[in-house]
Amino acid sequence: MRLAVFDDHRIGVVEDDAVRDVTHVVPAVFDTWPEQRMNWLIRNWQSVGPGLAAAAGAVRPITQVALRAANPAPPQVFAIPANYHAHLGEIGTRSISKGGRTAREVGFFLKAAGSVSGPADGIELPAGSVRRFDHECELAVIIGLAGRNIPRGNALSHVFGYSALVDLTMRIEPGEHEEDRSLRKSFTTFTPLGPWLVTADEIGDVETLESRLSVNGEVRQKARISDMIVGIEEAIELISSVVEIKPGDVIASGTPKGVGPVTPGDEVEIEIDRIGVMRLAVREAAPAPRPF
Numbered sequence: 001m002r003l004a005v006f007d008d009h010r011i012g013v014v015e016d017d018a019v020r021d022v023t024h025v026v027p028a029v030f031d032t033w034p035e036q037r038m039n040w041l042i043r044n045w046q047s048v049g050p051g052l053a054a055a056a057g058a059v060r061p062i063t064q065v066a067l068r069a070a071n072p073a074p075p076q077v078f079a080i081p082a083n084y085h086a087h088l089g090e091i092g093t094r095s096i097s098k099g100g101r102t103a104r105e106v107g108f109f110l111k112a113a114g115s116v117s118g119p120a121d122g123i124e125l126p127a128g129s130v131r132r133f134d135h136e137c138e139l140a141v142i143i144g145l146a147g148r149n150i151p152r153g154n155a156l157s158h159v160f161g162y163s164a165l166v167d168l169t170m171r172i173e174p175g176e177h178e179e180d181r182s183l184r185k186s187f188t189t190f191t192p193l194g195p196w197l198v199t200a201d202e203i204g205d206v207e208t209l210e211s212r213l214s215v216n217g218e219v220r221q222k223a224r225i226s227d228m229i230v231g232i233e234e235a236i237e238l239i240s241s242v243v244e245i246k247p248g249d250v251i252a253s254g255t256p257k258g259v260g261p262v263t264p265g266d267e268v269e270i271e272i273d274r275i276g277v278m279r280l281a282v283r284e285a286a287p288a289p290r291p292f
Helices: 027-031 035-045 045-050 152-158 231-238
Strands: 002-006 009-013 019-023 059-061 075-077 123-125 131-136 137-143 159-166 189-198 210-215 218-224 250-252 267-272 276-284
Touching: 002 035, 009 035, 009 276, 027 035, 027 159, 045 059, 137 210, 137 218, 137 231, 152 159, 152 231, 159 276, 189 250, 231 250
Parallel strands: 075 250, 123 276
Antiparallel strands: 002 009, 002 189, 009 019, 019 059, 137 159, 137 250, 159 189, 210 218, 210 267, 267 276
16 A cells, blocks of 8 residues: 655555545544654554555545655654665765675664655755765665564564655765764755655565666666665664664665765656655755854
């Protein structure tokens, strides 16, 4: 099933080129905290999910709604660094994962949950900045079942679904600007997640998927999920060995080669097989008191 969050954080089932509004299945108490509706749905999927296919609701063309993040308020956002061999060392001196080290050696890192955004939000780069901002094409894993110390053999049973994710990054400038990785990846709109969430049962074998990212129609990144160094099962094992994973958590599974800069006025498009296409307009953000 394809689940979308749209407009004022309403919940919809995506069917062909339309979305059916099923927000009514979520308790009305969440009307005052609407960005948490998807987390509630994930936590209560066993009781609510089977009835969604037949749930009544207004149907609208997908082109007439504003798509938000597939999960607008994940409890935690984990990211796997240096996860494709061809990407290792690709950005030269701007890289902070040295010597071919991967997540097996350096572990995961965190992105601010507040950086998660949707297609309708686009990408906002810090106002007036002359820094380099790169796109990174990634498969997002959305957790459905909480757990700690999960062996990789049981890991996929904790996955609720998948989405496409762009990990935007402000690059370091050695000797001049060397902020912490979490800061450089956590500006508002630096984690576009969408265009919707596809439940794991509909995806099937995730390793057969291919991801693609283009900027202004030029394909820059393309890879198979099976090419990842640390697979989804190992990533969940790694993360849960440190901290409990929770329903609604997002894991950004790493980027293939081809990362490159984006600037205001660009259009970024990410597509993953059996998930869909997310298009993002790049623009400049409003001025901030702390420039970058």
